[in-house]
Amino acid sequence: MDDLLDRLRTSIGADHVLTEDADVAAYVVDWTGTRAGRALAVVRPSSTEEVAAVVAACAGAGVPVVPQGGNTGLVGGGVPDASGNQVVLSLGRMRRVREVDPVAGTVTVDAGVVLADVQAAAEKVDRLFPMSLGSEGSCTIGGNLSTNAGGTAVLRYGMTRELVLGLEVVLPDGRVWDGLRGLRKDNTGYDLTQLFVGAEGTLGVITGAVLRLFPATPRHATAWVAVPSVDAAVSLLGLAQQHAGVHLSTFEIANRQAIDLVLAHLPGASDPLGEPSDWYVLVELAGSASDDGLDETLESLLGEAVEAGCATDAALAGSPSQRSALWALREGISEAQKVEGATLKHDVTLPIARLAEWTDTMGPRLQEVCPGVRLVTYGHVGDGNLHYNLNAPLTDDGRSDDDALRAAAADLTTAIYDSVAREAGSISAEHGLGRTKAAAAASYKSDVEVDLMRAVKQALDPAGLMNPGVLVPPAPGASA
Ligand code: FAD
Ligand code: MLT
Ligand code: ZN
Numbered sequence: 001m002d003d004l005l006d007r008l009r010t011s012i013g014a015d016h017v018l019t020e021d022a023d024v025a026a027y028v029v030d031w032t033g034t035r036a037g038r039a040l041a042v043v044r045p046s047s048t049e050e051v052a053a054v055v056a057a058c059a060g061a062g063v064p065v066v067p068q069g070g071n072t073g074l075v076g077g078g079v080p081d082a083s084g085n086q087v088v089l090s091l092g093r094m095r096r097v098r099e100v101d102p103v104a105g106t107v108t109v110d111a112g113v114v115l116a117d118v119q120a121a122a123e124k125v126d127r128l129f130p131m132s133l134g135s136e137g138s139c140t141i142g143g144n145l146s147t148n149a150g151g152t153a154v155l156r157y158g159m160t161r162e163l164v165l166g167l168e169v170v171l172p173d174g175r176v177w178d179g180l181r182g183l184r185k186d187n188t189g190y191d192l193t194q195l196f197v198g199a200e201g202t203l204g205v206i207t208g209a210v211l212r213l214f215p216a217t218p219r220h221a222t223a224w225v226a227v228p229s230v231d232a233a234v235s236l237l238g239l240a241q242q243h244a245g246v247h248l249s250t251f252e253i254a255n256r257q258a259i260d261l262v263l264a265h266l267p268g269a270s271d272p273l274g275e276p277s278d279w280y281v282l283v284e285l286a287g288s289a290s291d292d293g294l295d296e297t298l299e300s301l302l303g304e305a306v307e308a309g310c311a312t313d314a315a316l317a318g319s320p321s322q323r324s325a326l327w328a329l330r331e332g333i334s335e336a337q338k339v340e341g342a343t344l345k346h347d348v349t350l351p352i353a354r355l356a357e358w359t360d361t362m363g364p365r366l367q368e369v370c371p372g373v374r375l376v377t378y379g380h381v382g383d384g385n386l387h388y389n390l391n392a393p394l395t396d397d398g399r400s401d402d403d404a405l406r407a408a409a410a411d412l413t414t415a416i417y418d419s420v421a422r423e424a425g426s427i428s429a430e431h432g433l434g435r436t437k438a439a440a441a442a443s444y445k446s447d448v449e450v451d452l453m454r455a456v457k458q459a460l461d462p463a464g465l466m467n468p469g470v471l472v473p474p475a476p477g478a479s480a
Pocket of ligand 3: 150430
């Protein structure tokens with residue numbers, strides 16, 4: 001292994017090959033703090049050529065590579081396993097916005113550019129890059145593409161795969177595929193770009209991307225709405241679509257338990273409504289500088305919703321700072337859950353028409369499995385995507401009983417996934433599979449689907465060195 005480390009140092013500079021425990025610590029533990037591995041080294045190349053040199057050297061030495069962007073992934077896909085044999089390849093030094101073309105509506109970036117920096121580059125030329133996640137200050141475009149990230153703008157603009165036109169990828173043998181084309185029309189064969197989107201670093205390392213830009217939407221009308229039930233939230237969604245049409249850009253749900261955690265743990269957070277409600281919806285309409293009537297549209301929508309019984313109260317943002325405060329209630333939930341104690345995440349999609357009955361029946365069932373478990377339910381209800389997350393029960397003296405949640409974790413997750421599968425939903429709406437869900441996903445897919453996934457992996461990465469153990473579980477009896 002010393003030969004490999006020497007070669008890596010020669011290729012990218014000794015300062016960028018980290019092996020000391022203190023230097024690698026932040027790269028081997030995931031955001032949740034529950035997935036910790038060991039790395040042979042963490043390497044930080046600064047260009048596509050350097051990434052290619054690293055991958056070729058690792059391939060030559062038979063050493064697995066774990067690509068890593070901002071390390072905000074929630075399924076353990078960007079951190080190494082416990083073997084200590086894997087090289088973490090961080091894209092953290094590849095932060096160049098290569099080109100912005102407002103007329104073509106494209107921005108070309110290095111894979112390590114942080115999402116918020118792509119948004120800012122678009123804004124500078126009066127355009128919008130719509131993807132928005134709670135982690136946007138640290139997640140990278142390479143990670144967003146590799147997880148096919150969702151977030152709060154999917155309702156209007158789609159998942160990451162709908163926002164990309166072309167990619168540059170270092171293949172598992174070190175060759176570079178230059179697919180950095182910004183063409184809207186290109187029917188010249190298999191869609192290789194889309195093959196790498198959502199591949200979680202198992203087919204190659206994304207080093208650059210051409211992304212789509214949209215007209216800017218500087219006008220917003222935002223409301224925090226109390227709704228009596230999930231059923232009411234779904235009815236409100238229908239009304240919002242009717243009233244706001246294309247201007248409807250956000251429709252997020254959260255239960256009271258989620259908001260209680262935010263109010264307890266997020267400095268400065270306050271409840272914008274007087275009376276507590278079981279459920280809340282964050283609704284936002286967005287429009288161009290000439291879209292004048294958004295506030296009126298939102299007000300009339302909410303008036304009708306109250307009359308119809310699908311909303312009981314609402315707070316409208318009257319200023320940018322009030323808007324930020326409403327968004328913080330929603331975006332602060334993941335962090336607040338983590339501060340509270342042990343958390344079990346389930347990122348599921350269900351047919352929207354089934355959401356209400358599903359949540360109504362699932363809650364009592366989980367109480368039987370783990371009495372007192374706290375349901376922290378929130379997410380992108382406009383996409384049918386719930387973060388059906390759990391926090392540990394409280395002990396008699398009000399502490400988070402993390403051991404109780406850990407002891408029941410497998411049974412809780414099985415109850416949820418089995419039920420999602422019966423509804424023909426998905427056990428990973430937007431976070432991917434990583435190491436956490438790879439085996440479970442394979443068990444809910446047909447043999448044909450799993451065989452196809454293994455065939456794709458085998459074709460592109462026959463040595464199985466790109467992020468092994470992530471996304472595609474090894475075939476039974478295989479050594480990888
Ligand atoms: P990492 O965590 O570094 O890696 C994620 C995966 O991508 C790994 O498998 C890794 O190997 C692979 N990868 C990373 N970079 C590359 C590359 N250049 N080439 C090939 N493979 C690569 N996700 C959502 O979808 N929607 C949300 O609303 C959302 N909200 C979040 C809120 C918070 C507070 C947090 C902490 C996370 C949230 N996430 C959300 C999850 C996470 O931010 C996304 O999955 C994000 O896309 C990961 O980007 P990253 O750069 O941090 O990737
Ligand atoms: C979010 O939408 O806030 C995250 O994807 C949910 C999570 O952290 O589980
Ligand atoms: Zn989410």
